[in-house]
Amino acid sequence: MSTEAVHYDVHDAKIHLSRIIERVERGEEIIIDRAGTPVAKVVPLGRGANRTAIGSLAGQLDIPSDWDSPQTTSQVLAGVRNGGTIEITDRGHPIARLVPVSDDRSMLAELVEAGRVVAPTGGGPVPLPPKLGDENVDVAASLAAMRNEERS
Incomplete structure (x- = not known):
């Protein structure tokens, strides 16, 4: 496959449409x-995954076995600590964002x-005021x- 795109003029594209589609x-x-x-x-269309059935992505995803380990979590949190932002999604819709605390x-x-x-x-706890009534x-x-306690 060459790095430069192939050119067809409009007339040839009409005649050789099926050949163009095969190449694409x-x-x-x-x-x-x-x-x-x-x-x-004319470019190839990205094919979307069929996610309508359980297991439809079987064999297509590479999820490391330690994806939920404390080390992985620490790496994610370190990225946020260093200024990064992590977006959490549910079925492709953003639901939360981890951002660094200022x-x-x-x-x-x-x-x-x-x-x-x-x-x-x-130091210590702040005493609650007396209950009114x-x-x-x-x-x-x-x-x-x-007040006397505060002053001493």
Whole structure:
């Protein structure tokens, strides 16, 4: 098979259409010229897989046996970590995308910088405020205790 496409003029293409189709079926590309100027290209059509039945792709796919191994997953995640994006599809339709998380700055850091919040100074869990409407809890005393704890 040559690397350069074969040319036919329109008249010869009409006469030898079946021959042109045979060549195209073998993978060749044919150019049709009108008065020496290329006007059309005849190329092989990509054949789609018949995916209507279970096993219709049997023997046509090469899926490595370790496709779901931790090492393969690590390689995929390393690609994302390095800036790559992985698109996940379901029957050819995109359903999710793995993208790198921007770690430039956290939302908290942005809010602190803007002066809208104060960064936490202590460690540990944040106590929940008293439940409103609970008659057994002195809300004012609970809030005063929380403030005193913050100040110390």
